[in-house]
Amino acid sequence: MVSPGISMEEDGMDFALSQALDIIEAEESLNELSLTQTVELYEVEPADFGEFSMLQEFDAIIPDDIQENKRFASPVEEEEIDNIKKSYESKNTRKNTNWSVSTFQEWRKNRIQITEASMPELTLTTNETEMNDIMTRFVLESRRKDGAQYPPRSLYQLCVGVLRYLRENGNSLNFLDEKNLNFQGFRRALSAKMSELTAQGVGVIKRQAEPLSEKDEKILWEKNILGNSSSKSLLNSVFFYNCKLFGLRSVDEHRNLSIDQFELHDDGNERPYIIFKGRISKTYKGGLNQRNISPKIIKHMFCDDELYNVYKEYVCLILSLDSDPTAPFYRRALDGRKFSKQCIGVNRLSTMMKSMCQEGGLEGNCTNHSGKRTCATALYQAGIEEQEIMARTGQRSIESVRQYKRASDEIVMEVSNVLEPKRIKIKSEEATSTISASASPDPPPSMDTDVPGPIFTHCTFNFGGF
Known part of the structure; x- marks a missing residue:
C-alpha cells in the first residue's frame, strides 16, 4: 500500500533501493571488497530512480539555519586530529x-x-x-x-x-x-x-597471573570478602564476577563500565539471568579493521540465586544515587551498605583483585588478570568447547585463549600417574620381615640332623666330563 502523500514512483524507488541494500548486506564477499569495488559492483543505473535525489529532497525540508548549525561539526584543528588518533590507542x-x-x-x-x-x-x-x-x-x-x-x-x-x-x-x-x-x-x-x-635460561620462566580455584573462591565467600554482608563485599563481588563471568581484565574495561551495560531479568518463568553488553576492550576497538566484528553480548543464567541477588542489590543501590543509566558502574564503598556518588579511581581499580586475595590469605600472583584466567580455566576444566570460551573471554584466536588455560591439580595428578612406571608394590610388613630374616638368618642344620638323605664326607665331585 502506498503511503499518503508519496507517489507510486517514489514508493517504487524506495522498494528498489531497499532491495539493493538487502542484496549488499547478504553478500558474504562484500567484506573482502574495497569501497570502490563495492560501489562499482552494486551501482544502480540512474534510470531506475529517475531524476529524484533523496539527499536534495531531504535538505529541502530542513530550514537553512538548522542545516548550517546542525548538519556538520565545527572545523577541527590539527591538534584535535592528533588527539582523536591517539584517544583509543592502548x-x-x-x-x-x-x-x-x-x-x-x-x-x-x-x-x-x-x-x-x-x-x-x-x-x-x-x-x-x-x-x-x-x-x-x-x-x-x-x-x-x-x-x-x-x-x-x-x-x-x-x-x-x-x-x-x-x-x-x-x-x-x-x-x-x-x-x-x-x-x-x-x-x-x-x-x-x-x-x-x-x-642460558634467560626469560624462560614467565611470571603470569594465577587463576583462582574453587577452594580459593570458597574461602573469599566464607570470609565475607565476597557476598552481600557489606557494601565492600558487594563491590568486591561484582568486580570479581565481572571478570569471571564476562572476561573483563584491563583497568580501562572496568573504568569505562556504565550501569546500562547490565540488564537483569527475573520474570519467574525461567532462571534469572543477566545480559552484559560489551563495548571497547583490548581485543575489540570497533575501528576500521574491525568493522565486521561485533562487541560481545553475553547472557548468563544464574544457577545461584545468591549471586543474582548480589548484582540486583548493587545495581539498585547505585541507581538510588544516580538515576542516569549511563553513569559509571563502580562507586566507592562506605560503611554499612551505602555507596558514595564518587567513582572509584584508577589506582584502586588496578589493585582490586590483589587486595581481595591478600585479605583472604590466598597465595600466588593475583592480579586483575586472575579473574579472566579463572574464567578460561574453569571452562576448560569443565570440558567447554574453545569457541564458547572465546565468546566469554573475548579472545580472537584459539592460540591466545589456550594461553589462559590452566590444568587442575587433579588433571596434573592423573597425567603424572599415567606416565610413572608401573611396579609391584611390596607391603611394608613383608619388607620388614624379609629384612629381619636376612639380618638374622637361621643357623644351618646340624650334621647330626635326623632328616633322611644321602650324606657325603671327604668326597670330590668333578662335573667337567659332561
Missing part, C-alpha cells in the same frame, strides 16, 4: 613505544661516545643496508639498566616498538619483513640472540 602500546625509543636513543648516545663514530637519527635512516647494520648492533649490544641481558621476548618487543615509532614518523622501512632480503642479516642476528638467551 596505553601499554604507547608505553612500549616510548620505552623502546628511549632505550634506542640511550644506546645510540653511548655508542657514539665509545666509538666516536657518527650515527644518523633513527627517523632519518632511509637506507636499508644502513638500517640493517644499526638494528643488528642494537639487538646484540642492548642491556637492561642493571647490565643484565634482556629476555628474548623483551628483545623482540624493543624491535617492535622501534618499528612502530618509525611508522609514526613517516619512515616506511620494515626490518621485520621476512620477504625483504636486505634485512635478512638483522633477522638472523635477532633469532640467534634469542636462541642463545633461551639456552
Whole structure:
C-alpha cells in the first residue's frame, strides 16, 4: 500500500533501493571488497530512480539555519586530529613505544661516545643496508639498566616498538619483513640472540597471573570478602564476577563500565539471568579493521540465586544515587551498605583483585588478570568447547585463549600417574620381615640332623666330563 502523500514512483524507488541494500548486506564477499569495488559492483543505473535525489529532497525540508548549525561539526584543528588518533590507542602500546625509543636513543648516545663514530637519527635512516647494520648492533649490544641481558621476548618487543615509532614518523622501512632480503642479516642476528638467551635460561620462566580455584573462591565467600554482608563485599563481588563471568581484565574495561551495560531479568518463568553488553576492550576497538566484528553480548543464567541477588542489590543501590543509566558502574564503598556518588579511581581499580586475595590469605600472583584466567580455566576444566570460551573471554584466536588455560591439580595428578612406571608394590610388613630374616638368618642344620638323605664326607665331585 502506498503511503499518503508519496507517489507510486517514489514508493517504487524506495522498494528498489531497499532491495539493493538487502542484496549488499547478504553478500558474504562484500567484506573482502574495497569501497570502490563495492560501489562499482552494486551501482544502480540512474534510470531506475529517475531524476529524484533523496539527499536534495531531504535538505529541502530542513530550514537553512538548522542545516548550517546542525548538519556538520565545527572545523577541527590539527591538534584535535592528533588527539582523536591517539584517544583509543592502548596505553601499554604507547608505553612500549616510548620505552623502546628511549632505550634506542640511550644506546645510540653511548655508542657514539665509545666509538666516536657518527650515527644518523633513527627517523632519518632511509637506507636499508644502513638500517640493517644499526638494528643488528642494537639487538646484540642492548642491556637492561642493571647490565643484565634482556629476555628474548623483551628483545623482540624493543624491535617492535622501534618499528612502530618509525611508522609514526613517516619512515616506511620494515626490518621485520621476512620477504625483504636486505634485512635478512638483522633477522638472523635477532633469532640467534634469542636462541642463545633461551639456552642460558634467560626469560624462560614467565611470571603470569594465577587463576583462582574453587577452594580459593570458597574461602573469599566464607570470609565475607565476597557476598552481600557489606557494601565492600558487594563491590568486591561484582568486580570479581565481572571478570569471571564476562572476561573483563584491563583497568580501562572496568573504568569505562556504565550501569546500562547490565540488564537483569527475573520474570519467574525461567532462571534469572543477566545480559552484559560489551563495548571497547583490548581485543575489540570497533575501528576500521574491525568493522565486521561485533562487541560481545553475553547472557548468563544464574544457577545461584545468591549471586543474582548480589548484582540486583548493587545495581539498585547505585541507581538510588544516580538515576542516569549511563553513569559509571563502580562507586566507592562506605560503611554499612551505602555507596558514595564518587567513582572509584584508577589506582584502586588496578589493585582490586590483589587486595581481595591478600585479605583472604590466598597465595600466588593475583592480579586483575586472575579473574579472566579463572574464567578460561574453569571452562576448560569443565570440558567447554574453545569457541564458547572465546565468546566469554573475548579472545580472537584459539592460540591466545589456550594461553589462559590452566590444568587442575587433579588433571596434573592423573597425567603424572599415567606416565610413572608401573611396579609391584611390596607391603611394608613383608619388607620388614624379609629384612629381619636376612639380618638374622637361621643357623644351618646340624650334621647330626635326623632328616633322611644321602650324606657325603671327604668326597670330590668333578662335573667337567659332561
